[in-house]
Amino acid sequence: MQTETLKKAFMEALGIDESKDIENLEYNTIDEWDSVAHMNLIGEIEDAFDIMLDTDDIIDMSSFSKAQEIVSKYLADA
Amino acid sequence: MLKNRYALITGASRGIGRECAILFAKNGANLLLVARDQDALVSLKNELKEFSVDIFVCDLSDEDNIKSLFIEIKKITKIIDIVVNNAGIIESSMFGMTKSDTLKNMFATNLYAPYQLTQYATRMMRKSSYASIIFISSMMATKGGIGHSAYASSKSALLGMMKSLAKELAPTIRVNAIAPGVVKTDMIETLSEDEKKDYASQSLFKRLATPDEIASVILFLASDMSKYITAELINVDGGIC
Numbered sequence: 001m002q003t004e005t006l007k008k009a010f011m012e013a014l015g016i017d018e019s020k021d022i023e024n025l026e027y028n029t030i031d032e033w034d035s036v037a038h039m040n041l042i043g044e045i046e047d048a049f050d051i052m053l054d055t056d057d058i059i060d061m062s063s064f065s066k067a068q069e070i071v072s073k074y075l076a077d078a
Numbered sequence: 079m080l081k082n083r084y085a086l087i088t089g090a091s092r093g094i095g096r097e098c099a100i101l102f103a104k105n106g107a108n109l110l111l112v113a114r115d116q117d118a119l120v121s122l123k124n125e126l127k128e129f130s131v132d133i134f135v136c137d138l139s140d141e142d143n144i145k146s147l148f149i150e151i152k153k154i155t156k157i158i159d160i161v162v163n164n165a166g167i168i169e170s171s172m173f174g175m176t177k178s179d180t181l182k183n184m185f186a187t188n189l190y191a192p193y194q195l196t197q198y199a200t201r202m203m204r205k206s207s208y209a210s211i212i213f214i215s216s217m218m219a220t221k222g223g224i225g226h227s228a229y230a231s232s233k234s235a236l237l238g239m240m241k242s243l244a245k246e247l248a249p250t251i252r253v254n255a256i257a258p259g260v261v262k263t264d265m266i267e268t269l270s271e272d273e274k275k276d277y278a279s280q281s282l283f284k285r286l287a288t289p290d291e292i293a294s295v296i297l298f299l300a301s302d303m304s305k306y307i308t309a310e311l312i313n314v315d316g317g318i319c
Contacts, residue, residue, distance in 0.1 A: 036246070043201035047156060052149050055197065 002075070005048050006068060013037060013044035026063040049075065079301040081106035083208055084155045086199060088138060088192070089165030091118035093263030094214060097289035098162055098296050103129035105297060107160070110151055112136050138165055138191035139183075148198040158202040160300045163192035164214045166233075170225040170268055181228045188232035193239060200251060209251040212299045213240050214292075217259045217315040233257075237311060244309035252308040254299045259315030261287045281316030 007022050014032040016022070027033055033041070042058050045051075045067065051074040053061075061067050085102050089095040091113035099111055099122060108130040113119050119133040132154055136147045151158070167187045169180055196211060203209040218226050219233035237255055244253035260266055260277040266286075269277075278286050295314050298304050 039201065040204055043204050046201060050152070052145055052152070052198070054145070 002071065003068065006045065006064070006071060009044040009048045010041065010064065010067075013041035023064050027061070045071065051075070051078070079105040079297065079303070080160070082108065083159035083206075083300075084108045084110060084157060085160035085162065085300065086110040086112065086151070086158050087162040087164060088112045088195065089214075090133075091115045091122060093265055094258065094261060094289045094292045094296075095162070095164040096122060097293040098164065099131075100126065101290070101293045101297050102160075102300070103131065105301075107300075108132075108155070110134065110154070110158070112138070112147065112165070138195060139186045141190075141194050144191070144194050144198060147195075148202070152202070156202065157206050158199055159206040159208045159210070161196060161199045161203070161211045162214070162296055162300070163196065163212065163236075165191065166214065166265075168226075168229045168265055168268060171228070172225050173227045176228050181231075184228045184232045185235070188229070189235045189239070192236065196243065200247060203251050206251075208302065209247075210300050210304075211243070211247075211251060211253045212296055213237075213253075213255040214296075215240075215255045215257045215311065217257045217313060217318055219257055220311075220313075221318065240311070241309050248308060252299075252305070254304070254307060254310045254312070256292065256295050256299070256312045256314050258292045259287055259313075259318050261289055261292055263289055277318075280318045282318075283316045285316070287314065287316060 010022050014037050016032050042053060046053060049071055057070045061070055080102055085107040087095050087099050090099045090111035099109055103109055103126045110132050111119060112134045114137050116135045123131045123133050134147055134150060136143050138144055171180060213236050215236050216233040218230035219237055222230050240253055240255045247253055259281060292314055295312055
């Protein structure tokens, strides 16, 4: 469920569909995931999981799998 | 002019921030008011009881407090439309007598706090159709002032941030600043009577500004009346050269 919610957040924020192999996405490897889109992605993830990310985690969120790891940390702390 | 829009105003308990809150409320905004002084915030909320007002007691010089603030705000709204970065401090001292702590405190409140607050706020503004950020700088930012090197530096840095942010956030979020002259608020109590008279005499109107004269320009920048204006600094200083 968490993975699906995260995938939806990626699709919504980056304007992409599942053809992009979302679970293996990495920052700056597709045109849609640039520095501007990254902040949209952060906002989308925060809304989807009702969390507030620290700046260090925003910088560290360099891939879908890293995003999963970071989100899991916040959900565990909640 | 701001019907149903969520407006976050810092330093809302006094002076320009307070006047801005009242003006925004009368123009239909839902207010998210932030300040350190709880009593003053409660008093303002009571004064505006027929309007939509939420208050938050917060010392913005600590980033953890800023994060906690936004966690609380998110319980009320998922979208912020307007941010007025008004909170600030001023302390006078001649350049050679300015303590390191004075400089650090000035930058913590006048630059770091609005920087970090805006980082959080922009994540809640990306879905707004009316997003506008306003920084309250100062005429000192561009003109300087004797005994105000620390304050002027911090307010000048704010302008660099504003210009850069406007470029990063366009076209979704407009980012502007105003540079008030000397305004009749509690904040100028650090000035001597001679200094106040001197500043008043420099104004082409031969008087100091009132908070409502500044708030009306902030309202303009917050509203659709300024929808083609971004990366702009508006001087509201009575024409001081």
